[in-house]
Amino acid sequence: SGKANYGEEINYEITGIEAGAGVVAASQDAVEKYDSLAGWEVSTSSSGAMATALGEAIDNEEPIVVTGWTPHWKFAEYDLKYLEDPQGVFGDAEEIKTMVKTGLKDEKPNAYKILDQFQWETSQMEEVMLEIQNGADPAEAAKNWVSNNEDAVSSWTEGTEEVDGKEVELVYVNWDSEIASTNVVAEVMKEQGFEVTTTPLDNGPMWEAVANGEADGMVAAWLPATHGSQFEKYGEQVEDLGANLEGAKIGLVVPEYMEVDSIEDLQA
Numbered sequence: 055s056g057k058a059n060y061g062e063e064i065n066y067e068i069t070g071i072e073a074g075a076g077v078v079a080a081s082q083d084a085v086e087k088y089d090s091l092a093g094w095e096v097s098t099s100s101s102g103a104m105a106t107a108l109g110e111a112i113d114n115e116e117p118i119v120v121t122g123w124t125p126h127w128k129f130a131e132y133d134l135k136y137l138e139d140p141q142g143v144f145g146d147a148e149e150i151k152t153m154v155k156t157g158l159k160d161e162k163p164n165a166y167k168i169l170d171q172f173q174w175e176t177s178q179m180e181e182v183m184l185e186i187q188n189g190a191d192p193a194e195a196a197k198n199w200v201s202n203n204e205d206a207v208s209s210w211t212e213g214t215e216e217v218d219g220k221e222v223e224l225v226y227v228n229w230d231s232e233i234a235s236t237n238v239v240a241e242v243m244k245e246q247g248f249e250v251t252t253t254p255l256d257n258g259p260m261w262e263a264v265a266n267g268e269a270d271g272m273v274a275a276w277l278p279a280t281h282g283s284q285f286e287k288y289g290e291q292v293e294d295l296g297a298n299l300e301g302a303k304i305g306l307v308v309p310e311y312m313e314v315d316s317i318e319d320l321q322a
């Protein structure tokens with residue numbers, strides 16, 4: 055693999071997202087652990103700003119290193135690659151799991167059952183993400199997906215009864231993947247008669263809201279690595295309903311045209 059000195063060109067910066075994201079914490083860990091990243095920094099801003107910076111770099115064929123994750127529309131839009139992580143800082147395959155407040159099963163059995171049965175594939179989540187990325191309002195994109203995927207949706211509502219305006223509060227973080235999943239689940243619940251509120255929070259507060267029962271649940275728990283520290287802190291106070299998506303991943307992502315394959319190649 056090539057040994058171009060990209061560090062100097064990009065100011066030894068890894069373009070990060072929200073400060074509370076697991077992938078940002080893992081990237082900071084990588085900076086500590088890899089000699090090739092000595093002197094690098096992980097900048098923080100937002101997922102949207104990261105995506106804009108990535109698009110601009112690609113337009114100009116310039117180098118950039120971003121905190122990346124799958125599922126994400128950026129892989130459909132651009133030629134990108136994950137940098138190999140020989141030290142395993144970013145973990146292996148991740149699952150996205152559903153967490154609800156304790157007691158939800160008795161309090162709102164139909165909501166609990168829908169959340170428990172919600173489960174889809176990366177390609178399905180990416181359909182919703184792409185539509186949003188192409189300009190659709192998230193709620194509209196979710197509505198379209200739900201009406202075009204009756205089989206999936208009926209497997210999530212199977213065995214549940216419709217309700218009449220029962221309130222449900224879902225929390226999430228404004229990451230593209232979680233905007234897609236949370237809007238889809240909210241739409242399914244609305245069609246079953248629920249009054250659904252979706253509240254965007256930072257990562258820590260999202261976990262805390264489910265743990266202290268302020269929110270009913272979330273479909274945005276990336277485990278075992280990405281949100282490992284949140285799970286350690288709040289895992290005992292929430293009910294884990296298992297994976298809603300398998301085969302997720304986080305890592306450092308670069309454009310295909312960069313002559314590096316591994317984090318160890320970043321600086322000669």
Ligand code: PBE
Pocket residue numbers: 071074075076077078122123229231232257276280281304
């Ligand atoms: N993400 C998307 C989140 C989880 C979902 C990878 C940006 C994170 O890093 O915490």
